[in-house]
Amino acid sequence: MLVKSLTALSQAHHGALTAPYRAALRARRFRNAAFNAPADAPEVSTVTTVDGARLRVHSYGPADAEPIVFIHGWSCCIEYWNPQINAFADRYRVISYDQRGHGESTLGRAPLGDRTLADDLAAVLDATLRPGHTALLVGHSMGGITLQAWAARHPQQVAQRARAVVLANTTSGNIRYDTDLLPLLNKPLSVGNQPVTLLGSPVRLPMIVAESILTSPVPLPGGWAARELLKQRIMARGATNEQADFALSIVHSCRPLARGRHAAILADLQLGEAAANLTVPTTIIAGQYDRLLPERMSRIIADTMEKAGHRPDYQVWPTGHLGNIEAADRFDTELAAILKRTGSRSAAAG
Numbered sequence: 001m002l003v004k005s006l007t008a009l010s011q012a013h014h015g016a017l018t019a020p021y022r023a024a025l026r027a028r029r030f031r032n033a034a035f036n037a038p039a040d041a042p043e044v045s046t047v048t049t050v051d052g053a054r055l056r057v058h059s060y061g062p063a064d065a066e067p068i069v070f071i072h073g074w075s076c077c078i079e080y081w082n083p084q085i086n087a088f089a090d091r092y093r094v095i096s097y098d099q100r101g102h103g104e105s106t107l108g109r110a111p112l113g114d115r116t117l118a119d120d121l122a123a124v125l126d127a128t129l130r131p132g133h134t135a136l137l138v139g140h141s142m143g144g145i146t147l148q149a150w151a152a153r154h155p156q157q158v159a160q161r162a163r164a165v166v167l168a169n170t171t172s173g174n175i176r177y178d179t180d181l182l183p184l185l186n187k188p189l190s191v192g193n194q195p196v197t198l199l200g201s202p203v204r205l206p207m208i209v210a211e212s213i214l215t216s217p218v219p220l221p222g223g224w225a226a227r228e229l230l231k232q233r234i235m236a237r238g239a240t241n242e243q244a245d246f247a248l249s250i251v252h253s254c255r256p257l258a259r260g261r262h263a264a265i266l267a268d269l270q271l272g273e274a275a276a277n278l279t280v281p282t283t284i285i286a287g288q289y290d291r292l293l294p295e296r297m298s299r300i301i302a303d304t305m306e307k308a309g310h311r312p313d314y315q316v317w318p319t320g321h322l323g324n325i326e327a328a329d330r331f332d333t334e335l336a337a338i339l340k341r342t343g344s345r346s347a348a349a350g
Contacts, residue, residue, distance in 0.1 A: 018255075022253040022254075022255070023104075023253075025249045025250070025252055025253035026077060026078075026079045026103070026249070026250065026253045027079075028246075028249045030242055030245070030246055031242060032242055032246075033086070034082065034083040034086050034087070034328060035082055035083065035242070035246045036082065036086075037079065037082060038060060038082070038085050038086055038089055040060065040089070042058035042059060042060050043058070043059040043060075044056070044057070044058060045057045045059070045127070045128075047097070047120075047123050047124050047127045047128075049100070049108055049110075049116075049119065049120060049123050050119070051108040051109045051110035051116075052106075052108050052109050053100045053105065053106050053107060053108025053109075053110075053116075053120065054105060054106045054108075055097050055098060055099075055100060055105045055120060055123070055124060056078065056097060056098040056103055056104040056105050057095065057096070057097040057098075057124060057127070057128060058078050058095070058096055058097070059093065059094070059095050059128060060085055060089035060093070060094040060095075061088070061089040061090065061091065061092050061093045061094050062091075062092075062093060063093060064093075065091060065092050065093040066092055066093065066135075066136075066163075066339070067092065067093040067094075067095055067128070067129060067133065067134075067135035067136070068084075068088055068092050068093070068094050068095065068135060068136045068138065068335070068339075069095045069096070069124070069125065069128070069129075069135045069136070069137050069138065070084060070085070070094070070095070070096040070138050070139075070140075070143070071096070071097075071099070071121060071137065071138065071139040071140070071143030071144075071146050071147065072096070072098075072099060072102070072140060072141075072142070072143050073139075073140045073141025073142040073143050073144075073169075073170075074141060074142040074259070074262055074263065074266060075102070075250075075251045075254040075259045075262075076102065076140075076141075076250050076251065076254070077098050077102050077103030077104075077250060077253060077254065078096045078097065078098055078103055079103075079250060079253075080140070080247075080250045081096050081324070083324060083325065083328040083331075083332070084138070084324060084328075084331070084332060084335065087328075087332040087335075088332070088335070088336075092339075095124075095128050095135070097120075097124045099117070099120065099142070099143075099146070100112075100116060100120055100258075101255060101257070101258025101261065101262065102254055102255075102258055102262075103253070103254075107257075107258060107261075112261055112262060112265045113265055113269070114145075114149035114152075114153070114269060114271060114274075115149070115153065117142070117145065117146040117149045117150070118146065118149040118150040118152070118153040118154060119153070120146075121146050121147070121150045122150060122153075122154050122157060125157070125161045129161060134160070134161055134162055134163035135161065135162065135163055136162075136163050136164050136165075136166070136335065136338060136339055136342070137161075137162050137163075137164070137165050137166070138165075138166040138168070138335065139165075139166070139167055139168065139170065140168045140169055140170070140323075140324060141168070141169050141170055141292075141293065141321065142170075142262070142266060143168075143170070144167040144168060144169070144170025144171075145170055145171065145172075145266070145269065145271065147165055147167060147278070148167070148170075148172060148271050148274040148275050148277075148278070148301070149271060149274060151274060151275065151277035151278045152271065152274035152277050155277045158277060158278060158279055158280060159279060159280065162278075162280045163280065163281075163342050164280055164281040164282065164283070164338050164339075164342045165278055165280055165281070165282045165283070166282075166283045166284075166285065166334075166335065166338065167275075167282065167283070167284045167285070167298070167301060167312075168284075168285045168323050168324060168331075169285065169286065169287050169290055169292075169293055169298075169321050169322070169323050170284075170293060170297075170298065170301070171293045171297035171298070171300075171301070172270075172271040172272065172273075172274065172275060172297070172300055172301050172304065173269050173270035173271050173272070174270065174297075175266055175267050175268075175269070175293070176267040176268055178294065178296070178297055179291070179292055179293065179294070180291040180292075180294050181233060181234075181291045181292045226248060227241065227244045227245060227248060230244045230247060230248060231244045233291055233292075234247075234291070234292060234320055234321050234322065235247075235289075235319075235320035235321065235322055235326055236287065236288070236289035236318060236319050236320040236326060237289070238326075239320065239322075239326055243322070243325050243326060246325065247322055247325060273304050273307075273308070275301045275304045275305050275308075276304055276305060276307070276308035276310070278305060278310060278312075279310055281313070281338070281341070281342050282305065282310065282312040282313070283312060283313040283314075283315065283334070283338060284298050284301055284302050284312045284313070284314045284315065285298075285315050285316075285317060285323055285331075285334070286298035286299070286314075286315070286316045286317070287316075287317060287318075287319040287320050287321055287323055288316050288317065288318050288319065289318065289319065289320045290319070290320050290321045290323075291320070291321070292320075292321040293321060295316055298314075299314075302314045315334075317330070
C-alpha cells in the first residue's frame, strides 16, 4: 500500500503539478555563464517513439553545420550539457534530448531497459541527422550506457550515424556490485576537518537504505547537506560549490518516478561486450576519483574494444563522476580535438 501511494504521488509529479518548479530548476542562473542556458533559443522538437514516449529534443547552431549529439545520464536532462552547448553551438549543430522520463520527456509504455535506451537514441538520430551525415556522439554515465546499447542493438547504424564516440564516466554493467558509492556514506560526512555526527556517531547508511533512497519514487533531499554529500561522494576534491549547485539543480529537476525506475534497472543492467560494436574512433574518459562508476569499470569497456580490434583512446582524468562539469574546459578542448582529428565523414558515411 505504501509503495502504491508513493508511486501515485510521484505520478502527480509527472504532470502539471510540479512542471513549473522543475522547469525553474533547469533554468536556474549562475555566476559562471557556462552553466546558464544559451543566449540563443533552441529549435525545440518532439520525437515520438513506437511505444508512445515523447522525447524533448533541442537543436542549436547552424542547420548545415557538422553535428554533435549529447546524451545525458541518470537523473539529468538536456540542460546538463549547458557548458558544452555554450562552447560549441556557435559553429556546430548541437543536438541533445531528454532521455525518456527525464526532463520533459515522457516514459512511454515499454519496460525500461537497454532496448528503450538504444531505440530512443536511434529514433533521435533518425529525426535530427540529415541523410548521409554523421555526428560526434557524446554520452555521459547512462548516456554512455545508451551508446553501447545502441551499438549492440543497431550495429549497422554505427558507421552510418557516428563520426566518433565519446564515453564519459560510464560502465558496461554490474553497477550494483562494482560501484564504490554505496553505502552512500561509508565514511563520515565532514565540513572542513569536522565530521558531522548523528546521535553521537558518524553518519552511515546500510546498503539497503542507500539503495532505497536511490530507487524510491520520492523527491531527493536538498540543501546544504545534499551539496556537501554530492561534492564528497560524487565529485572530486576541489569541486566548487557552484559546480555542485548546478548539478543538484539538474538532478532535482528529474521526476522521482523516472529517477527511481531507471535506478532500479541500471543497478542490474549487463551489456556484456556491446562496446565491441563501436567500430568508429572512440574516446573513453574515466574519473580517477569517480566513486559512482569507478575507473576500473571504464577499463573493462576499453578491454572489450581492444579485444575486438577497435582500440579506443583511453584517458583517466583527476575528476569525480561529473567530468564535463568538474573539468569543463578540458572536456571542451578534448571534444574540439576529436572533431579536428576525425574530420567530416558526412558524404562518405552513407
